[in-house]
Amino acid sequence: MHRIPIALALLLLLVACGGGGGNNPTNPSNPPSPPNPTGSFPAELSGVWQDTLASSGNFRNPLTGFEFTMTEGYSAQLKVKPNGEFYFAHYSQGVASNCSLVSFFDQMVGLAEWNNNRLVLRPRERRLDVRNCAQSGTFNQRLDPVVFEASVSEYPTFLDTSLLMELSGGPYPLRFKLLNRTPPANLPQPPQPPGFELGQVGPYDEILGLWGREETNFYNPQTGAYQFPDCCGENRFVRFSPEGYELGMAFVRVNLEGVCKKDLIYYEKGQALFKITNQRDSYTYQGDVRLAASEARLIVRIRECGADDGVQTYTLQPLTRYHRWSYTLPVGGESFMLGCQYPTHFWGFAVCYGADPWYTYQRR
Incomplete structure (x- = not known):
């Protein structure tokens, strides 16, 4: 299992465009606000969250029960606004014993809630795009709430520090990374370190x-x-x-x-x-x-x-x-x-x- 930035061009195209064919949720990359939005979401957790897994083993799609080997991994994305409006996408691809190409693209839009380390997604629309050798197409899904147990911690990238949201208990275990973290306020001033010799002159x-x-x-x-x-x-x-x-x-x-x-x-x-x-x-x-x-x-x-x-x-x-x-x-x-x-x-x-x-x- 490898968490590295490898993904098929098809995978990137599907997720970037927010569609894989068929009747997709309305404008998923920019979910519209309802006339009277009732959701709310912590401002510090709002934004674009992403998770990519390059390859994995056997995988069972939670919506269809179809099992396959996820040779090409998955790409997942959660976009959520402070008013709770969200877009969620999960794309997985691999092979099955009787099919050389299997893919599932799960998308939903609706209202997200965050409470006591629990993420609840309440979809207004949900679609599943399926591609396999037996049955391909786009299918409407039930609008039941999707509930995750969640934990948030700081996540050091190779350059800066962002946030990691680990989700469990839902249809997919995910490790979402926040793309752009709002700069923290009131950061502590670093003390003069031991052994440092403070000078009294400006640049030479x-x-x-x-x-x-x-x-x-x-x-x-x-x-x-x-x-x-x-x-x-x-x-x-x-x-x-x-x-x-x-x-x-x-x-x-x-x-x-x-x-x-x-x-x-x-x-x-x-x-x-x-x-x-x-x-x-x-x-x-x-x-x-x-x-x-x-x-x-x-x-x-x-x-x-x-x-x-x-x-x-x-x-x-x-x-x-x-x-x-x-x-x-x-x-x-x-x-x-x-x-x-x-x-x-x-x-x-x-x-x-x-x-x-x-x-x-x-x-x-």
Whole structure:
């Protein structure tokens, strides 16, 4: 069993378009609000949730009782609004002993409720698209409530931290990941870590200017204009001036799982205090630096997600970060690095997002 971002093009197309043929629930990717919505859902849990399993063993469809080997796994999605309006989809595909291609696409829209760690989906419409060698077609389903026992916890992605919703007791066991988590409020300011030596001077003359990796022009703090890089991976910069520092990261395709995609841009500026603690060799100086942000912003782009496509901009609570630094003079092959030896905070991924102890910036 593997939870990795592998899915057939057919699977992605079906879930992304919200349909697999036949009479599908009305506009499932953007469920309409009823005239007098009566549902409610916690705002912090509203949004797009996704779960993808690349392959699995024997599977019994809970609506039909049909058993098959889920060789191509499944893709599941839950879109839920604060008023409780939801769209749910579960697509599974595999083979049976008497059929080389079997697929089931379960979709429903209605009102969702959350109470005492229980998720209840009350469908207004529910359809099942079936493809197999014996009986294929689209079939209306009973509108009985679908009840899950649920638990929510923080979920560290390879870059940031989102939420994990684990569902059991319903028709499908699921591990939903929230695509875009609302930034938490009132995050604690990190204390100065043990062993850190606080300096009293700003950026040294030798390191003034712009340093970067890949693209650095993705955000203009003066105008608020932004431009996401064309392709995947990280782009980052740090700019030092006599007044302080600016730091930014753009990352395309943050999530590795699910049909909907997320990209982000992070930016902060503030005061930098440096201290030299050692000289590694004739050309390289190292030390500690405190970067105390005075403002911070986050821009999130959702794409390939139907009606949920769009950009959201957040003004964040500024936090202080502590790093090692290393600077090599031009005669030694100039470079600047920030180290990740000290604990970081919720937005620490703008510098430290992997296991590397140092991250390098080139002069621009």
